[in-house]
Amino acid sequence: MRIHEGNFAYDIEQLRDPLTQLPLNWRYTVYRLRPVEEVVQRGEADSREEVEEKAKGVIAKLINSEHRPAA
8 A cells, every 4th residue: 555745655565474374564665756766765563553653754754854954
């Protein structure tokens, strides 16, 4: 599932054990969408809520660093 936030987006997915198909942990991938789509960061967490928090935190840091004036 892809969630867009301005010039960024993140995907979340629940991983499954390939043998048993039982749910495992969750994975996120953060993308910068412009000028071309690029993967910024990937990570995993134990719950959907935790993985969403991590992805949103990465995006918040990226947005803050883009708006910071150059020294």
